[in-house]
Amino acid sequence: MSSDPAQFVFLITSGVLITLVMCGFIVAMVLFHRQQQIRNRQKMDHMKAEYERTILGVEKEIQEQTLSFIGQELHDNVGQILSLTKLTLNNPDPENFSEGKRLINQAIKEVRTLSKRLNLDWVKEVKLLDFIQQELQKIENSGFCQTQFDSNITELELEKDQKLVLIRIIQECLNNTMKHAEPKLITVSLQQKNDFLELMIKDDGKGFDVEDKSKGMGLHNLKSRIETIGGNLQLFSKINMGTEIKLLLPFA
Structure with a gap:
């Protein structure tokens, strides 16, 4: 019977140690899981930021190319139409007046078409x-x-x-x-x-x-x-x- 208290103390001590180990393991798993969640959240935030930067960069490039295209069209196309209109209207002939009106309408149509490209709705x-x-x-x-x-x-x-x-x-x-x-x-x-x-x-x-x-x-x-x-x-x-x-x- 003298060994019973020692066995009892051993069992209590072992149980406490096992409980502490299990608690430590659970805490470690919780901490690891939380760190994994944080890393995943940071990764998702980085991917989202990269996606937004890419889209903004693409939009800016397309807008710049659109503006370059519009400038060229204004110079080469609309400018040419307006110059031709001026030459046509300098002659008071009624036929030239009618042609001048047609050219002005064409120029207005070209400007409206170009204005639609100033944003990315197109x-x-x-x-x-x-x-x-x-x-x-x-x-x-x-x-x-x-x-x-x-x-x-x-x-x-x-x-x-x-x-x-x-x-x-x-x-x-x-x-x-x-x-x-x-x-x-x-x-x-x-x-x-x-x-x-x-x-x-x-x-x-x-x-x-x-x-x-x-x-x-x-x-x-x-x-x-x-x-x-x-x-x-x-x-x-x-x-x-x-x-x-x-x-x-x-x-x-």
């Missing part, structure tokens, strides 16, 4: 397929090179932010091609493949070494932008064999 209204075709038509009209557009899509609904990013990427890719590639043909393809939207921009120009670090920043910007809206970018290029940029975007 992005909501424009269809991506129409935008691509218009951009390629501008290239052909300039006499720079031939273009081709292929698509298996008739109707395409995208979120405004997705459309914004895609429009800017398309503009940037086409501008880079015109600046550096010296192509004879630019091909753009927009295809729906299962659950993905595939946009391909391809040229038969000079190409470049994809390992060249000096080309990396522009490619990094394109990749980060498409990743912001949940897509990814693939690039294929060889010197003297052209360049192909493929964008894949999850699509329902």
Whole structure:
């Protein structure tokens, strides 16, 4: 019976130690879980901030390009119409007066069209397929090179932010091609493949070494932008064999 108190003390001590260990383990798990939540929240906040910065940057670039386009149109198109109107109205012939009125109406129509592009509301209204075709038509009209557009899509609904990013990427890719590639043909393809939207921009120009670090920043910007809206970018290029940029975007 003399050993019973010692056994009792041992059992009490063991129980207390086990309880303390379990409490410590539970506290550690709670602290770990809270830290994980904080890290996840910080990661989500960072992703949200990065997304917002990307969208704001894209909006600013499109607005700047729009203003540049409007300035050129005012100088080359509206300015030319108004100059022609002035010359026409200088002659008091009744037929010239009628022609002058027609030219003034045309100038008003052109100014109204340009004014709509001063904000980004046109992005909501424009269809991506129409935008691509218009951009390629501008290239052909300039006499720079031939273009081709292929698509298996008739109707395409995208979120405004997705459309914004895609429009800017398309503009940037086409501008880079015109600046550096010296192509004879630019091909753009927009295809729906299962659950993905595939946009391909391809040229038969000079190409470049994809390992060249000096080309990396522009490619990094394109990749980060498409990743912001949940897509990814693939690039294929060889010197003297052209360049192909493929964008894949999850699509329902």
